Amino acid sequence: MITQEKRLGKNPRISILDIQIDVLTRKETVSLVEQYVKTKTPLHLMGVNADKINESSKNGLLKEIVNKCGIINADGASVVLASKWLKQPLPERVAGIDLMQDLVALSEEKKYSIYLLGAKENVVKKTASVLKDKYPNLNIVGLHNGYFGKEQWEDISNILKKVNPDFIFVGITSPTKEYLIEYLQSRNINSVFMGVGGSFDVISGNIPRAPLWMQNFNLEWFFRVLQEPRRLFKRYFLGNNIFIKNIIKEKIKMK
Template identity: 35%
Template sequence: MNKAAKIMGISFPKFTMDQCLQILSDVAGRKKTELFHVVTGNPEIVMSCQHDDELRGIIDRAGLITADGIGIVMISRMRGGDLPERVTGCDLLIKLLETGDREKWSFYFLGADEPTSLKAAEVIARKHPNVSIAGRHHGFFKEEEEAKIVEEINAAAPDFLIVALGAPYAERWIHKYRNSLNAKIAIGVGGSLDTIAGKVKRAPEIWRKIHLEWLFRLIKQPSRWRRQLILPRFAVRALFYREKS
């Protein structure tokens, strides 16, 4: 059985991207029972779980947690956890779309602004013609509109519900409706639709290979500096965190 690496009390299974894809392929191929919630766990989520019991409960209940960020992987290795690689929301979504093109999976996309949502759907339809785009809705909705969105998702009955509302809001939203959503798998993917639509440029592959994607994003979006202050705080706290047995 695959063991997990603990980061500040959160258990990250030691799965590679290929293993995660296999797990999700198996779930997508089964008859729906309950919603399978995938959390792409980044340092921000891990830090929030330290003082937010509700979020911690959501994460603990997830069907799968992936290591979204090199910081998670590096801390794991420094503490002997040895996570094999990072599995980010963006990379996972891209791989799922590639696999979905072969398997003819259906997707519902929730998130981003309306022009970005529309553009992302157009790009996906062009690159992956065998993927069924069961529906989409922008992420700038009011609470009173949520019931209608859930109805629309349920009518579409997608294999994958892709929620691009940002962490940890996406995780809370999925959990809020997990017992009424007619989808097999729900995944929070951060700003991945912005990347697919071309609104945000992703770091070149060489930057990703040397684990400096975060720096590339900071250079391109200097306004992110406040958000990225959490990274050194996470590194220090996680490195010296005393895990409970």
């Protein structure tokens, strides 16, 4: 059974294709997340894009996990554009990698501890090294690669209980990432969990990030497709078409 997380914020929420999304800016999200840290209230900090919404429409368990999260951000330009077209506008895209680095900076400033979980061993170690160079007083209490099976989830849980971090950044593919976080929360690990997708690869320098001008024109997704066309073409081109089709149906239904 999926337990609804406690919501500390009083911000409104909208619904797009049966997925709840918080009306929050990036700055407002950081401020709200800190309330969870200060009160040691468990939080699955969720970011949704068109692909996550598409997958949730086919996967009831994933949808349930997403909608129970205490904070759900729009991590996709298409989601923000859809919200405006549906007359329930979201203020901005809250990009996961930017939000992660905001929370890392906050952790150095306020002496919160972090744990890095995911990616290949060399990538997660390099990520820790890069973050320590940028934030010398950052307290990284541990790291672990993302290459382990479900039979090792209890071991991971025991490690995290021992170090008790304020933030756990999880760089593992969906929906395994969501299932793992749900399991770890059920083991009474009251941290802020944040799925960060491929952020470790970008921070470590393993994969370049789109130039700023592409980010500003909401073309970061296109840059990623150019990097990994075989893996991402179907997700973005076909997936976006499905998302647009469903948004049009939603608009008609509203009328």
